[in-house]
Amino acid sequence: MGDYLLFMLSAIIINNILLIKFLGVCPFIGVSGSMDSAIGMAAACVFVNVLATSLCWMVQMFVLEPLGLEYIQTLAFIVVIAALVQLVEIVLQKVAPPLYRALGIYLPLITTNCMIFGVAVLNIREERGFIDAVVYAFSTAAGFSIALILLASIRERFAIGRIPKVLQGFPSGLITAGIVALSFYGLVGLA
Amino acid sequence: MSRIVEEFTKGLWKEIPPFRFVLGLCSVLAVTTSVESAVGLGGGVVFVLIMSNVLVSLLRKIIPDKVRIAVFIVIIASGVIIVELAMQAYFYGLFQVLGIWIPLIVVNCLVLGRAEAFARKESVVLALVDALGMGIGFTMSLTVLASLREIIGVGTWFGISVMPEWYLGFPYIIKPAGAFVCLGGILAIMNVVSARLDAKKREAEAA
Numbered sequence: 059m060g061d062y063l064l065f066m067l068s069a070i071i072i073n074n075i076l077l078i079k080f081l082g083v084c085p086f087i088g089v090s091g092s093m094d095s096a097i098g099m100a101a102a103c104v105f106v107n108v109l110a111t112s113l114c115w116m117v118q119m120f121v122l123e124p125l126g127l128e129y130i131q132t133l134a135f136i137v138v139i140a141a142l143v144q145l146v147e148i149v150l151q152k153v154a155p156p157l158y159r160a161l162g163i164y165l166p167l168i169t170t171n172c173m174i175f176g177v178a179v180l181n182i183r184e185e186r187g188f189i190d191a192v193v194y195a196f197s198t199a200a201g202f203s204i205a206l207i208l209l210a211s212i213r214e215r216f217a218i219g220r221i222p223k224v225l226q227g228f229p230s231g232l233i234t235a236g237i238v239a240l241s242f243y244g245l246v247g248l249a
Numbered sequence: 250m251s252r253i254v255e256e257f258t259k260g261l262w263k264e265i266p267p268f269r270f271v272l273g274l275c276s277v278l279a280v281t282t283s284v285e286s287a288v289g290l291g292g293g294v295v296f297v298l299i300m301s302n303v304l305v306s307l308l309r310k311i312i313p314d315k316v317r318i319a320v321f322i323v324i325i326a327s328g329v330i331i332v333e334l335a336m337q338a339y340f341y342g343l344f345q346v347l348g349i350w351i352p353l354i355v356v357n358c359l360v361l362g363r364a365e366a367f368a369r370k371e372s373v374v375l376a377l378v379d380a381l382g383m384g385i386g387f388t389m390s391l392t393v394l395a396s397l398r399e400i401i402g403v404g405t406w407f408g409i410s411v412m413p414e415w416y417l418g419f420p421y422i423i424k425p426a427g428a429f430v431c432l433g434g435i436l437a438i439m440n441v442v443s444a445r446l447d448a449k450k451r452e453a454e455a456a
Contacts, residue, residue: 078425080279084358087274129334132352133326140322169322172275172356179352224440225433228271232433239426 062193069197072246075173076205077239081198082173086206087231089164096210100203102164104196106146107174110139111195114178115188135178143169173202208238253378260382261389268390268439272358276350277391278428284407287395289343290350291388293336297328298360298387299380305368306376312369321364322355329355359387398422398431 075081082103089095114135122128147165150158168174177198181191212234221230263269267277273294280286304324305312312320333351336344344351354360363383368376399405402423404412421427 080275080425080428081353083275083278084272087271130330132329132333132355133323136322136326136355137319140319169318170356170358170361172353175356176349176353179349183349224437224444229433229437229440232429232436236426236429236433239429240421243424243426 066197070201074201074242075198076202077242081176082171090209093210096206099164100206102161104199106168107195107199110174111178115191140169256378257382260386265386266359272362281395284395286346287391291391293332295384298384300328301325302368302376302380305364306373309369326355
């Protein structure tokens with residue numbers, strides 16, 4: 059149990075997927091402008107990340123490896139993820155319309171979120187078992203959400219502050235991310 | 250002819266990725282810790298970009314509009330697999346340094362972005378020129394950012410020591426946090442430069 063706690067803590071904070079490992083930077087910069095969209099994106103990511111990782115893990119273990127097709131891993135995973143996102147979209151629309159209204163517009167963006175694909179590949183490279191892989195997927199997505207919401211809450215303040223014209227938009231977002239990353243980096247010695 | 254030159258040069262300054270065309274940042278931030286890995290990833294992206302642009306352009310009349318994104322992704326993923334296997338066979342050192350970032354070219358928004366915004370509407374020659382321009386622009390940007398980070402961070406360039414002996418390096422720049430700040434700084438500098446250029450152009454037009 060203690061091992062799992064440490065494992066999760068490490069994935070959520072110390073090796074934060076976004077600020078330390080740079081996976082999922084595009085949506086991070088894109089949607090961190092407002093709090094509502096950040097929360098929507100975060101929730102959609104947690105949901106899809108866990109599903110996609112478990113599915114990709116199964117595809118690797120039960121399809122690619124027995125058939126000796128490991129070299130098309132990249133192709134297989136991206137197709138699985140793209141199909142899954144479409145499926146989730148359709149199912150949510152039918153089964154849970156309120157949830158779909160909240161997350162709907164963020165779902166298509168997730169296909170090209172490097173975090174989902176990256177976590178699926180990392181799990182295979184590090185030879186994790188199924189439970190570990192799912193725990194890792196959940197923790198990284200949680201870490202992503204924390205970083206996204208932190209940055210969104212800072213950037214919301216920018217709307218009322220006076221920022222030099224050259225720094226508006228992406229530059230200020232990136233520099234803020236750099237400072238937030240520094241605070242996460244301070245925890246590296248923890249585990 | 251002028252169209253070809255225009256499509257080629259737009260990737261080098263006017264729409265230079267990833268500075269102007271802020272797409273595919275993840276790999277940019279991660280591999281620019283050294284010039285060597287930046288050039289390696291740049292080469293991979295150029296190859297995938299050329300392959301996907303040319304194929305998408307060739308098949309543009311055959312691909313049904315509704316499933317085009319899925320088709321593009323499959324084309325791109327095939328290109329990435331070729332790069333991955335070739336690099337593993339011929340540049341094993343680089344393959345290990347780049348690690349997960351080679352398969353991640355598949356989700357680099359730049360490649361999909363060019364297929365969707367350009368190659369599916371234009372002829373093969375223009376698509377090829379566009380891929381070359383964008384790819385070279387992307388590699389150039391990566392090299393600039395990586396040079397900056399490697400020289401300031403560790404005092405070397407391409408592994409060769411370039412700073413005086415007393416220079417201890419500034420590890421912050423090499424760390425992830427420094428990557429964000431460097432990229433933000435470069436974007437701000439580019440904003441200043443292009444604002445100046447625009448002002449000059451307007452003056453010249455007014456005069």
